[in-house]
Amino acid sequence: MDDLEKRLLHVVDSVLGPNGRMVRGRSGDGEKRTYRYNSKQHEFAKVAARGFCRYDEAEKAAAVNMLQGATGTGKTLGYLVPAFAYAALTGERVIVSTFTKALQQQIINNDAPRAQRWVNDELGVIVRYARRVGRSNYLSLSSCLNLKSMLDSKDDDDVKAFVNDLTEWLKRDHHTLPTVEDYLSEVGNGCQLPAGLDAKSLCLCADSPTEEIEAYELALEESHNADVLIVNHALVMLDASRWTKILNPSRPASILICDEADRMTDAAESVLGADVSMHRFNGLTQSVADAFNLPDITGCVGNLYSAVQSIDPGTAKMAALNENIAKRIDGVLSALEPHVAKFAGMLSSPQGELEDHSKALLADFCDSYNDLANVQKASRSKGNTSIISWSPVRHFPSLRVGHPEPARIITRMLAPMQWDGEDNEDVMPPRSYLRAALFTSATLATPGRSLPIAFDAFADSIGVVRHCKRGMTRPIHNVTADLYRIFDAPPDFGEMFFVLPAPNAPLPTGLAAEDEDYATASNPAWLDYAAAMVREAAAGDGKTLVLTLSHADTQAIGERLKDLDGLIVAKPGDNMSMLKQQYQSRDNAVMITPGGWEGLDLPGEVQNLVITRLPFGSINSFRLSLKEAVLRHRGYSDDKIQSIKFAELNADARRRLVQGLGRGIRQRSDRVEVWIGDPRFPYPASFATALDDVLMIRRPRVLKAFSGCIPERFEDSFNASRIFLTDGSLHTAELV
Template identity: 25%
Template sequence: MTETLVALDLETTGLDANRDAIIQIGAVKFRGERIEGEYETLVNPGVPIPGFISELTGITDAMVARAPALAAALPELLRFVGNAPVIGHNLKFDLGFLQKHGALRNNVSIDTYDLASALLPSASRYALVALAAELGVPLRDAHRALNDARATQQVYGLLAKRADELSLDTLSELVRLAADVEWGADYTFQDALRRRTEQGAAPKRRRAGAPERGLFAGGGAAAGPALQPADEPAPLDEAPLVEMFKPGGALAAQFSSYESRPQQLKMMRAVARALSGQRHLLVEAGTGTGKSLAYLVPAICWAAQSDWRVVISTNTINLQDQLMRKDLPALQQALPQEFRAAVLKGRGNYVCPRLFDAMRRRPVRTLDEMRVLAKLLVWLPQSETGDRSELTLTGPGELEVWLRLSAEDEGCTTERCATLQGGSCPFYRAKRAAESAHVLVVNHALLLADAASENRVLPEYQYLIVDEAHHLEAATTDGLSFVARQSELEFRLRALTGPQSGLLAQVVARVGSQLGVGQQAGLRHQTEGVAAAQAAVLVHVANFFQQAGRFALAAGDGEVGAYSRKVRLRDEARESGEWAEVLLAWDNLKNGLQPVVQGLQRVARAVIEVQDDGAAELDDLLTALAGVVRWLTNFNDQLQGIVEQADAARICWVELGPNARSPSLHSAPLAVGPLLEKHLWFAKRAVVLTSATLATDEGFAYIKKRLHAHDADELIVGSPFNYRENTLICVAEDMPEPAQGALFQRKLEQGLAALCIATKGRALVLFTSHAQLRQTAGYLRAPLERAGIRVFDQIASSTSRHQLLQSFRAAEHAVLLGARSFWEGVDVVGESLSVLVITKLPFDVPSDPIIEARGATFEDTFGEYTVPEAALRLRQGFGRLIRSKSDRGVVVIFDRRVRSKAYGVHFLDALPACEVRDTPLALLPETAALWLADNN
């Protein structure tokens, strides 16, 4: 770009342009890489600068006291900018403050956020600081206006070069799509396209409706020949496997930090024997065992030797990525056996070429649509997988667009992909690679979807290893649950109509042109009938969910606060007068949905008649119509099961959102054991379940009962860490009981503040409720920050969990406050995490419908169900502290019920053998600080 541009940044007293004020302006004028001038001024806002803004920017009231008011500063800024296009990061924010004073209303605007979102589709974050780091742009003292403007100018220059490198076809389509929406990147792409066409280049033309296979040309995982499983596979020879695990063996040669561990070798042998002997096995492998290699090596050797596929299921994306990006590629180098490995995810993880083409054909409706389409146009030619894990999607709007573009639609089949997309469909490619893989990595959700669909999702397999198996029951529950939301049903119904983009309008436009006058009138009559039925049923949708909300409100004495309420649909609840109103509203909704579904089926038949005449490009319309019919039918059937309680094996409830908003209806399976028994234990030759936390203090009896794993072999492999020497547990012996409410909270806050100051932070504090976390964070922030200790709060933070953990690791003295998701998956090695605080024992909420219903199936609900579940969760939390042999740390339990209640022994006995001290609150800070000083 050869014209003069101006990069602009403001610092303000807040985020609201109508209420807050500017405190600093910075601007950089440049042409190409040459800087033509800079402008910077502080601005007196006429009001005090909030403390957190001063902390963020370094700008204080004293600094702006003699600065010009905005009215005096603006003329100089306007002279500096002139008519030049203005560049900024999230530029709408800055322009909002200036344009309300009449400034820069007519200048072209360019937003580096939108540019980066399109040109860096896989960037970890799109904040200016993060982009500068990713692109190698220096940025010191961020949140000072001129520094940020300088960084914006350099980031823009690098992004503009990337725009110039795009293909002419991509540039042309970006410009075409942006014509219908206000998008902060369009000017840059228009300029790049103009210069390219001036050089004589021209974009390709493609037939309307034809899929653009070039965008989906990534190779994906190579599909090999089909497996030929041996009828009677020979057992594994363990001796060569043992050699691999020895010091100096194949694994030590491949993994630089590898160390031989007897616990790992013991687990490897057990997995090998389970596969060879066609036995089921439960393995608890303590932290530091190296269980991934302990099951991967025998699984690979078994699959390569027998040609029987081994499926490995994980719960988290992190572990799945570790296996596919690190462990399996390394083992392909280390092991003498040749094997193929692949990952298969649910359809919703892959972009659908048909839906992508359909969205590109119609006008862009929203900024989120434009951003996602731009990402895909840039990303797809580079991607080998078409897997959304490679993309960074920000906010619910972009995620909703992805859902409309993903291959989740079951109207698509692998056969359809092969025929219509020429094998370019990412999901088809992934499935084809899976069918030839010796080792197939999936997640629990897909594993259970395969079981629930009678094995129609995954390729045939008989050998299964489930890692993170402590999540198996919850994952099965989630996979077999259903929720009916008003917003989702209304979205599906409203997508049918619309003058241009509605499905019915597309049918009329694309099918009608191929019909005679009489047939056109008939088709229009059918689509108008569906539209009328849709308008009528939308009234019943609103009434039904309104009545459901009134029912939930009445069930709680008419009071609702800032938290959601769940009302289980027991027999007595279904006999109330409010529920009778729900039933009446349901009859109207059910009867209203029927003509919509029937009308769509008639429209589909009309399209088929044209299809038979050779109009094959209408296939996507047929698929879309079939998908809507299928979705509405399933929604109706599932909701009917909830309202009419058609299945006693399911738990049903109504949920009311905070402040009595967004009522929804839910159902979940009462027990998952029978499903696992049928589809795993009875159906597969060998199933291995492994986790760091499967057993309670009474062994595997609890997990076996929950999962119906009655005949599985058992193995507990201890951790190689010496907890007796590297961990101290302190129980606050004089804490009030949690039931004492305000007194407990006050003592917790005081005790935590003193403890964290004494240990100089370095603490992870685990809570069982967001409310308590929020209240405690409010108390702790001031005293800890005065002591130089940063407080990271899961609830107040606007960053992701990953970013929060990164910030905590990087801070020298910090405290991280986390709720349920932080009880596991936190891996902070070293002194940054030296103190783990358990605020309360992690009992489930007893009134939760699933917990309540399942608990009722036990003779002793508390002792047989509530305590074992909480003990397993405590073990998960405990495991956050010691992550390497060199780690040392203190666990502080503020819930003295581990000592004062008879059941408390089950919690302490479930933890590794450590030194346990009963410590008065007053001595906790000194005890923890001295122990850490003596042991580090």
């Protein structure tokens, strides 16, 4: 153990230990003692601190650490305290990245100030921290005033009141340039963005006044000077794709902490992907040609569209983008470029006399041109795959570019230089500048698997390899698998009880195999059973949250329960914040939604949680279809491809189920009864030796791996599960 590790662990013990500064508070400052000692948090922080010190000097390779912490672990302060201590002791920079704005706001407003104060008290060093977000996230007074002047009597009163209040708030003095989240957080009391109001209409843009742009640049400079920088995953992925030129290249970070790390692939897709609907682009081109008398522009786009349509997609509804199509894209871009440049000038000219519908048409056309240029650019980037996909109903083709594992770009920050021999260091900078990276979330591991294998699926998604390459004696990446840990919440953090499906309950799709879920509409008999389960759950005390997989299931179950008091049925396009507010305001609320599996925080508000079915995704999703195209190109057999896709579906479904179960316990005092309506979910081991007549009924399909999704601290209550029979009654099994 080196000196830095000893000093870091000393700070962690002094702050988060049994008699640390966190639980003692500070005498004489009036602070209330709101924290209690959390042994799980303390251990989490110590493991994180050790991981920060595992840099491989010989290989110049960052240490890669993975820690899972359930809700109640206290992982945010668990990594912030050693992060602030590391910055204080070394003078080096730490980046903390999140996926959601809510967690970023929590860190900025609550956790970072506390970690800063405790570390300062311990070491006498003030560690500066700041947030870094894109320009379009910052509020603009001029944009709000413009929007306010455009609102008329036909507009929603809630929108007008919100914009008016926000405008008055922005006229006050603010220490730093605020964001929408800053306003919502400060106003509090459930304040939220009204439905139908686009946050972008309130924020900075390229045309904002000089003084507002200067204020943004000051905020950017503050982030450059920060010792601990709070960012989002999209910025981290963009930074990696630009060879670390985004997040202040003059002072590269030594430590990267990615919370909500299970969402890194989603962030990477949003940054690195590209998608163009050829049907829409062809229609837009024809409309522009007619409106501006430019018949020559339709030929090249029409020829590209015809060439794409002539390709036989086969049963996969997906094909590789061949050289002929790539050349035609080049021709389209060359032919349209002068016209797009002219249209862009017309749109930005203050003397323009375009009517509103013409402005909208040209703006859409220019956007589509830029999308096609992005497809062309991305298709030429190393590691990307260009494909043509067809919509499932009308079979319209789209040009799409992506990567089957887009989050793997993060290895540019982690890998030993030239470990794969593919980069030319004459033109590319060294890839590995981090000393350590910590990836953490509540659902990082694949449930039911032992360590370190449990983290392999996630590690593969970000391109981290903990095995040795042929002929090597060291793992490809500097993984600290001995520090891989899974932290459950403290034993007294909430109570969870279970009601399981009857052994003869209908299957959700009428089929026995989970891999065919995507192909068939929900079984009406199962919808009846699921609705009866929800009705029985709602008959008990408290509120009920019902998680579905689709809006079709949501509406079908809601229709069967339309006489139920307090019913809230989510519809496509509904704002989750509005639904949450309705749920919180009703004493007997029953909310049915497909959007609540993760990110929905309702402490003390969920007494009954109904999991209608196991959360399998679609085997035809873009991500899996892209992977299939890549594997097929590499020569994999159909059987092997299907096996790989189903394994990913299964692992993702287990992680999502854990996320769904987490909606029931958000604070220490929560008590929830979990109802599971999918008969493929396994029974507890205690049922295997029972002589109960109900348990003697043969179950057509059981997916045993899902039993690993139940938190260990609830094993006793899971063994005492009740069963919801098909006649609507509850049965307590007789166990031996």
